[in-house]
Amino acid sequence: MTQERQGVSRGWAAARKGVWSRLRFTSLRLRLVVVFGLVALTAAVSASGIAYWLNREAVLTRAQDAVLRDFEQEMQNRAGSLPEHPTQDELQHTAGQMANSSQRFSVLLVAENADGETVYGSSGGLGGFALTDVPESLRKAVTEEQKVTSANKYPYHLYWQRTVEDDTPYLVAGTKVIGGGPTGYMRKSLEPEAKDLNSLAWSLGIATGLALIGSALLAQALATTVLKPVHRLGVAARRLGEGKLDTRLQVSGTDELADLSRTFNSAAEALEKRVEDMAGREQASRRFVADMSHELRTPLTAITAVTEVLEEELEFEGGGIDPMIEPAVRLVVSETRRLNDLVENLMEVTRFDAGTARLVLDDVDVADQITACIDARAWLDAVELDAERGIHARLDPRRLDVILANLIGNALKHGGSPVRVSVTAADDEVVIAVRDHGPGIPEDVLPHVFDRFYKASASRPRSEGSGLGLSIALENAHIHGGEITAANSPEGGAVFTLRLPRDASTLAELDSGSPEDSGDSAGDGGKGKGKGKDAKGQG
CATH class of the missing domain: 3.30.565.10 (Histidine kinase-like ATPase, C-terminal domain)
Known part of the structure; x- marks a missing residue:
């Protein structure tokens, strides 16, 4: 039972594989639709990807520039007005004021008080923005003093970095007040921009799907337009192969398919004429062979009768045949018998050819x-x-x-x-x-x-x-x-x-539609003679 199930399973798998192979390799319509779909999908995905990337950079850059510009301005106006060694309360108050700017970002200020201790001021209180939320690489870049040259006028610069925390994107930036003062860090959530970009991605995905469906429908319509003449040509070719030589295609248009239809019609017409000519010649040839065979039977009957008499004279002891002409008489007898067999064979062949x-x-x-x-x-x-x-x-x-x-x-x-x-x-x-x-x-x-x-x-x-x-x-x-x-x-x-x-x-x-033509059916096997003559074999 298991072997039977395995055999059925293998047979079903082979059948499915055969169907899929026929669909994949023999259906021109399917191949056209697939090719159109792949081209449309490639174009739509490429266009959507480029559009998404350009819009993403534009949205993020615009939001980032606005936040960094506001943070830099707040650092100059508010953090720059703090004393060189501020207290924690002063840092806390200033951080809160900076966070109330138009961009609404979190602020962390770091400085040293008069006792040389590091003090912190965060806009969110003790549980808000902390120094641990700032990447170490960013902190190092912010606090690192650079050499002032003609190309670099300031020892400290503004640095920023994008991070992701709990699936939420953030923009983190930091800078140091030039001339002495606190170091400030800022963190801004980019979740609104991410939502906008997700909506854009969904819109582009929907547009890609619609483009794919539209291309498939267009490919189907084009395939129908292109393949309908090809299908008609295939049907006409099959009818021509079945012997319906009067098959012709209706020609409309001036494109390549119309030229192909005209060529097919010309070839079919030439083939029909050639077959008619050949059939006429073959029929005439068969009629000639049949007529010739019938015409030969009458004189052959008389000749055969004479040769039988001569043959009996040859076999009769003391006959009247001159020994000088005996070889000639034997040759005439043999050739007459051979000619008679040939005529009978030709008549039998004409019966087969004529279907009688x-x-x-x-x-x-x-x-x-x-x-x-x-x-x-x-x-x-x-x-x-x-x-x-x-x-x-x-x-x-x-x-x-x-x-x-x-x-x-x-x-x-x-x-x-x-x-x-x-x-x-x-x-x-x-x-x-x-x-x-x-x-x-x-x-x-x-x-x-x-x-x-x-x-x-x-x-x-x-x-x-x-x-x-x-x-x-x-x-x-x-x-x-x-x-x-x-x-x-x-x-x-x-x-x-x-x-x-x-x-x-x-x-x-x-085969009983018409009576059989009369006459014996002969062959090279011949008929047995009464006196034991061997029959003829194949020539």
Whole structure:
């Protein structure tokens, strides 16, 4: 149960990963929206950051300058009027007066009394602003006496520093009265300015979000505008690929997409014209082959009858054939038979090309059918059959005979004896393997063995076969809904494997729209002669 759950989990994860991959890599609309969003987000964040930084510096600088200016003035007016050694009460009173300035900051005054003791005066009393609230670095800078030069006219200066205490920002400053007097420190809360800056940050964040949403909507609108013609182009291309060559795009505008649509229409028009021309030429070629085959049958019938008489005369002892012309007569007989087979093959090919070939089904015992094919062609001594009786299939017996004759005849001619034919059956198909013991089929020839008129050796374009046998066998397998494959056996020799359905009734019903053209279905396997002549193999 755990393994099943893990398998389901992995499958769900793989499915989600596949969906996300398709969304991420195949959706141009999504990529456009994401790119527009990233550009808008980058621009908005950059603009908001720069605006926030500039406003922050302006707000803090303005508040800081006002506070420091007021503190410096208070130090000059009030702290400067104190005696050189003031009392604590005097420091306390003066610090309170300084804190009541317009900026309302806390004040701490530090001095030495007449007894040399350090006294403090804070505007907030004993629990208010203390010396410990002043950074040590700032105290050191304030009390450090500098050398007076032409560039530095005063030994003491005003110093300031920003600090944060309990999440509250403060401005802390300090200076010393020149010419002797107390040292003053000031602390001013910058919380109002911080609140203003936080409000500004929120406003800029909201503006950035709105800009991002607006850019996404704009990107969606632009993507729709751009991708709609692309979608129409994709639909038109699919229709064109499905064979609807009259597909055209409606062209509007003068932009690049309109030019692309015009180019597509021109290409589709040229393709339609080219396909029509090719279809016309192909139809004319098929008609020519069919007409030629039909026209040849009549004289061939007469010639065949004459050659059969001549053949009987040749085989009759003491016949009237002149020994000088006997080789010529035998050549005429052989070539007439070959020409007759070629015409029958061409007529069968034209039936397949025209779509008029039909199945005439019957229940057959596959082993009996193979035995009958071998016996009719006098191949019993050269063929080994490994097939159990009782393997039944609903097929076209005549077309199965043509397939077997071509495969076995091809193996006998081009392979090596013995040729082994084996039959295996599954629930829904029958598999017939024809194996020879020859040198096998060259690897460069394997893809072409079922091509029409294909010759394995270019130096021997003429052979006893027509070069149509395996092609016709394959067409007969296809009309049953089956297939033939060719390969080389690891043990040597070539293997042709025929796969046919156990019941081809469904295909026969689909193909029953028009009657089958009359005439025997031939192939290079040929028909067996009454006197045991070997059938032709593949050319």
